[in-house]
Amino acid sequence: MKNYSVERRNLLKAAAAGIASVISLRVSRGLRASPPSGSSEHKWAMVIDQNLCIGCGYCTLACQAHNDVPPEFHWNRVIQAGKVGDQDVFLPRPCMQCDHAPCVSVCPVRASTKRADGIVMMDYDRCIGCRYCEVACPYGARVFNWEAFEGENPAVPEWGQPEVSRRPRGVVEKCTFCYHRIDRGLANGWKPGVAPEATPACVVACPVGARVFGDLNEPGSKVNQMLAANPYFRLREDMGNDPRVYYLPASWDEQDYES
Amino acid sequence: MIRGSTTCPPAGMNKIMRANYLKRFLLIIWIVGLLVIMGLGAAAAFQVFTKGLVVTNLSDLVPWGLWITIDLSAIAMSAGAFSLCAVVYLVGLKRYEPVARTATFIGIIGYSMAMLCLLMDVGRPERFWHGFVYWNTHSVLWEVTMCVGLYFSVLLIEVLPIIGRSDWARRSFPRLSGVMRLVHHGAPVLAFFGLLFSLLHQSSLGATYAVIQARPAWYRPSITVLFIFSAVLGGIALTIFASMLAARLTPKANVDDRLLDTLSRFIGWSLAAYLYFRFWDAFAITYTYQPGRSEALQMLTQGRLAFNFWFGEIIFGALIPVILLLNGRFRRNPTLRMAALAMVVGGVVAYRWDINMVGQLIVLTYLPQQILARYAAYSPSLIELAAGAGVIAFGLLAFTLGVRGLNVVDHAPARQHAPKEERRRVPSPASAD
Numbered sequence: 001m002k003n004y005s006v007e008r009r010n011l012l013k014a015a016a017a018g019i020a021s022v023i024s025l026r027v028s029r030g031l032r033a034s035p036p037s038g039s040s041e042h043k044w045a046m047v048i049d050q051n052l053c054i055g056c057g058y059c060t061l062a063c064q065a066h067n068d069v070p071p072e073f074h075w076n077r078v079i080q081a082g083k084v085g086d087q088d089v090f091l092p093r094p095c096m097q098c099d100h101a102p103c104v105s106v107c108p109v110r111a112s113t114k115r116a117d118g119i120v121m122m123d124y125d126r127c128i129g130c131r132y133c134e135v136a137c138p139y140g141a142r143v144f145n146w147e148a149f150e151g152e153n154p155a156v157p158e159w160g161q162p163e164v165s166r167r168p169r170g171v172v173e174k175c176t177f178c179y180h181r182i183d184r185g186l187a188n189g190w191k192p193g194v195a196p197e198a199t200p201a202c203v204v205a206c207p208v209g210a211r212v213f214g215d216l217n218e219p220g221s222k223v224n225q226m227l228a229a230n231p232y233f234r235l236r237e238d239m240g241n242d243p244r245v246y247y248l249p250a251s252w253d254e255q256d257y258e259s
Numbered sequence: 260m261i262r263g264s265t266t267c268p269p270a271g272m273n274k275i276m277r278a279n280y281l282k283r284f285l286l287i288i289w290i291v292g293l294l295v296i297m298g299l300g301a302a303a304a305f306q307v308f309t310k311g312l313v314v315t316n317l318s319d320l321v322p323w324g325l326w327i328t329i330d331l332s333a334i335a336m337s338a339g340a341f342s343l344c345a346v347v348y349l350v351g352l353k354r355y356e357p358v359a360r361t362a363t364f365i366g367i368i369g370y371s372m373a374m375l376c377l378l379m380d381v382g383r384p385e386r387f388w389h390g391f392v393y394w395n396t397h398s399v400l401w402e403v404t405m406c407v408g409l410y411f412s413v414l415l416i417e418v419l420p421i422i423g424r425s426d427w428a429r430r431s432f433p434r435l436s437g438v439m440r441l442v443h444h445g446a447p448v449l450a451f452f453g454l455l456f457s458l459l460h461q462s463s464l465g466a467t468y469a470v471i472q473a474r475p476a477w478y479r480p481s482i483t484v485l486f487i488f489s490a491v492l493g494g495i496a497l498t499i500f501a502s503m504l505a506a507r508l509t510p511k512a513n514v515d516d517r518l519l520d521t522l523s524r525f526i527g528w529s530l531a532a533y534l535y536f537r538f539w540d541a542f543a544i545t546y547t548y549q550p551g552r553s554e555a556l557q558m559l560t561q562g563r564l565a566f567n568f569w570f571g572e573i574i575f576g577a578l579i580p581v582i583l584l585l586n587g588r589f590r591r592n593p594t595l596r597m598a599a600l601a602m603v604v605g606g607v608v609a610y611r612w613d614i615n616m617v618g619q620l621i622v623l624t625y626l627p628q629q630i631l632a633r634y635a636a637y638s639p640s641l642i643e644l645a646a647g648a649g650v651i652a653f654g655l656l657a658f659t660l661g662v663r664g665l666n667v668v669d670h671a672p673a674r675q676h677a678p679k680e681e682r683r684r685v686p687s688p689a690s691a692d
Contacts, residue, residue: 008351011447019455081626091626102473108400109389128389129312129382131322132400135618138473139625144322144382147313169311170382235625239472249627 040116043216043244044177044192046203047226048092050250052210055080055090062205063094064155066178068162071154073143075175076202084250092211094202095120095141095175096235096243103133103142111171118244119179127171134172138236139243142174177213178202193222216244282508290659293652300649303642307379316640321619325639326380329647331464331611332493333372333654335486336604339494340366340414341450341457348450357670358518360421362498364667367414368657374407375650399466406460413453416442425665461487474618476555481540482614488533493607496526500600501658503593505668512668516593523596527584530603534577537610554632555617564617567609576606 055078063069063076081091101120103112111127114120134142148169156162163180167173178200185191185198192198193214203211214223226232227246234243306314317324339362346352347359378384390404422428423439465486468477499519505512544556559568570576583589583599590596616637624631639647661667 008349008447011451012349015451079626082628093625102471105395105397106400106470107395108398108404109386109393110395111389111393126386126389126393127383128386130380130400131382132398132467134319134322136471136473138623140319140622143319145311146315146317147311168383172382233627235627236630247627 040118041217042117042192044097044118044182045214045216045223045244045246046094046177046200047212047214047223047232047246047248049210049212049226049248050081050089050091051248052208053078053090053092054208054210055088056207058205058207059092059202059211061155062201063175064153065157065160066162066181066201067164067176068153068156068166069173070149073173075141075143075173077140087250089250091247092202093139093141093235094200094245095177096139096241096245097177099242099244100240102136102138102241106132106136108132115179117182119177119182120174121176121179122172122174124167124171124173129170129172131172138239138241142172144172145169286509286659290656293656293659296652297649297656299645300647300652303645303649304379306642307646308384312380312382314640314642316637316643318635318637320622320635321616321637323380323615323619324637325643325647326376328608328612328615329650330373330376330380331615332608333369333376333650334460334464335369335490335493335607335611336497337366337369337373337414337494338457338461338487338490339496339498340417341410341453342491342495343498344417344446344450345454348447349454355518355522357515358498358502358522361502361668362494363414363417364421364661364665365494365498365501365658367411367418368654368661370407370411370414371657372650372654374411375653376647379646399463399470402463403460403467406456406463410453410456410460413449413456417446417449417453420446421665421667427664458487461490468614468618471618473623474621475549475551475623476621477614477618478552479540481536485533485536485540485610488529488536489607489610492526492529492533493604495522496600496603496607499523499526500597500604502668502670503597503600505658505662507593509662511666512662513671514668515670518670519596520590523584523590523600526600526603527581527590530577530584531581534573534581537572537577550630551621551623551632554621558617558621559613563620564613567613571609572606572613575602576609577603580606 057078060074060076060078064071064073067075069075076092076094079091079093081089083089097118097120099114099118101112101114104114104120107113108130109126109128111123112120112133113123129144131144134144145167146169149166153162163178181198181200182192185195188198190198193203193212196204199213200211203213212222212226214221216223218224223246226248230248232246232248234246237243315324340359343355343359343362347356378387381387390401391408395401419439420441420443423436423442425436428436428439462483465483468474469480469482471477499522502512502514503519506514541556541559544552558564580599580602583595589599620635620637622633622635624633658667
């Protein structure tokens, strides 16, 4: 009996020492670690002008066609967001590509990751389908494949084909800023945001030019010009997620001038 | 064995035999019934695996439903294992060893149930191992995954001596069972790691909710603490309840009522403390209006979850059991005590359901003008209910078989001294035979 209790005390001592050393190691490493910074040549962002958006939904359709998104899914949703004067105001909502993306922090398997240029990527081969990211996203930007998407996609025109392969059943998917178009453009020397081939599909398809895409790191880029010249807001800035999608609010005066 | 040597007066023989036949008959009905429910559950699971999660009523707004609640509750009910093992092997209260044995067995059943639920609930169950390979140390759910894996391993090792000590294992595999019984000497070390992983697991399950800023109903630190607290309560309560029930139903189980009485009183006091914390946790929300959070409290106290909250969590889940367990006269009445313990278990399950639902049923808008709370809806589909019932039936069956085959509820003094003799025999290497 005595022998036994000594063993227990020694165990407790060893355990306390072990925990203390693990904690101190973690703390000292935490002090040294620098936050993951997007140190890249590019810093992609989107500006959406609510003065111009007419709510036609072409962006959603183009997105579905390019990314082979099922009809009931919306990577890019257009929301009727009240009125200014007698004009309807719309709010198109792609993935915000947050700098401090909750979905990236919560993913248990690193299937959601933040690229250095700011795009929040999804690894569909790694996702286990736990849907924690859906719960964590304040913008409802993520959709889960509750069943396999089979058959033709009505959004895809007969003269073209999707640029992204279809996701399997059981994974979460979302808007990717059409990273494949950006990467392909950069590889070919086309400028994303300027050359249509290197710009997200929704931006290219917008008939009124309400969406602008570009590089925040480039001083003269269109996005920087627009953000310098206009008031802007981002969605749920109070949460500190630092979204990369900026909105120019619809204003009363401008509506007057235009009509 | 003591149990086998009960002598009966010849006059009562007939009566007892008839009672035994009835008991045997009821047992067979019970087992067959559980097997039928498990079969239905397997059929439902088959639907999930072939058609996908579309057969559930889950949605992109409410992606976690009934199965997650069963998973959380099963994990909570397993908390008796780590807390009682810590009491026995780390604090040194050796006399609770037989209770800890039951709790350990319930623990491994609970973790198996949780893993079965998760297997159905995740979209890609074949990738379950990704969490162990692709670490995201920022993710609370990664921590949960690791804790499930590590603590389940600890439980597997802890259960070895229980199996090894059973008459069946001694008879069928004498050599192997001897080795399995030797594991018992590592119990303090196992208890330490069990405490570590299980505490981490229970708290990080709460934190899984508590870190989500997008759901204000969850976004507060108290959930983490309340999850540990309620899990320890529920786990020990279920262990005592199951032991007492088994002892009533079969002579294969016997309990030392003094141990269970003390533990029940401990639960009573802890439950009172839990109620105090739970009250302040809810009351603190009333101080200011915060979009989403205030609506959540309203949903709990007056809205869709009100019945569950008041009756499941507060009145039957805490208030009545506190009275029953702290009053000595009530507590010493076995029926009242068992009722109180069952209510505690129900209260813990209700708490898990409420927390999981309230954060998801209230969805905040992200439009710039004002942040509004909108309401989503969820009620489990038939397939979800069937699969969930199948998992619960599996747990009940496993415990029934454990009581009958492995003597997991056995507080008889003769048994208690058995491991001590073995310990003395350890030094001689040839003792395995």
